[in-house]
Amino acid sequence: MINELKILLEMQKRDDTIGEKELLTKMLPEQLNSLRTNLRNAEEELTLVKHNLEENLKNQKMKELLIKENTDKINKYKNQLLSIKTNKEYKALNSEISHLENRNSDIDDEIIVLMEEEVILRDELAAAQKEQSRTEQELRNNEEKLKNKIEQVKEEIVSIRNERNKLAEKIPINLLNRYAALIKNKGRKAVVFNLNNACSGCGFNIRPQLVIEINEGVNIVSCENCGRIIVNKPQDEN
Template sequence: MENLEEQIKLLVELQGLDTHIFKLEDAMEAIPASINKMEEAFKEKSINLKKLEDETKALQLKRKEKEGELEGKEGTIKKYQSQLYQVKTNKEYSALQEEIGRVKADNSLIEEDIIKIFDQVDVVNKKIAKEKELLKQEEANLATDKAKRNEEAGQIKKELDGLKAQRDNLAAKIDKKILLRYERIVKNKDGLAVVPVANDSCQGCFRVMPPQVINEIRMKKDLVICENCARILYIEE
């Protein structure tokens, strides 16, 4: 292989670019997921408001029930009162009076309940107003965070475009066969195809390399591949 030394230098440079590119691509891919997560978290926060609104609805329903009950009992009292004019005996009269008194007592209890419900609705409505204020703030935060992430994506995209153009230029200088080999290893080895040997060991898999292999790398006659992890080896000058 002619000028292998130069080819290896180019490969090392290519690996550096690719490592950077892969990192940026990962960061880019993570952005939609992180925006999704923010939106989910926001939805989670609005559950509280929904609960409070349901609570008010339930209280209003209860109030209407009580008011209906009260109306019914008022009708009963009126009926009894008109019956007072028709009774024949004192005993019947006082029994009816007693009954009227009982229903009136019931009614004042129901009225108290209704007032309590009004108070409860007040409390819940205040909580709702507070929650809405909070959510408004959260919504504004969400919009800001989303805009930030999108801006970040734009910047990453710009940087990636630059790096890829740089990569194309570099790849054009590399021998086609060597480049193909490199691409294949990058694909199979998690994006890392070219690794240095340091302290006598492959920095891809950390297996110790025999002196003979290290000699071969130094001779720069042919590409030397780690027998253990199949990556291209070089020695940093």
């Protein structure tokens, strides 16, 4: 194989690696974002459960106060009963007392429902606190690692790109332009292989005459369908 083809092949290897690493530079920040989102969701859930529990306790306290107010009234009315003169007044006051007693009994039932809810909310709170610390820990454990990894991959890309550019200096500009256009337009694949007499880039069959030329490795042979440069796969590679 002539030197230009060997160089193009080497450049393609670098571009393959750059492609993989660029994918990583997208995936790693997504991983980091997803850890941050998990923590934010856990914090929101914790805030919500805390709020619900506070409301529940506030409600219980309010109802207890109401019961106390009613009880005070009941006691006051019961005292008044002792000094009442007419039957009519007696009946009215008695009915007010029994109304308040019924009311208190209802409020008591409501408090019991709230207390049952409180038990559930406290369980939810414990679970939300656990999830919050878990996601916080997970982010703390991985944030630096992921940030470093992202930086590392970016540096690797720069370094591999430099290697590729150095290789590019060794081939004629028209060939380089052709390579660059293929990389840009053909899914980052400019140099492909003869795979059982078909283009490994698009699967198009290679004419026998072109197969011979590829085997000779002197001319730069392009796929007649996709335009990619076809070479034979070097023997020492899989």
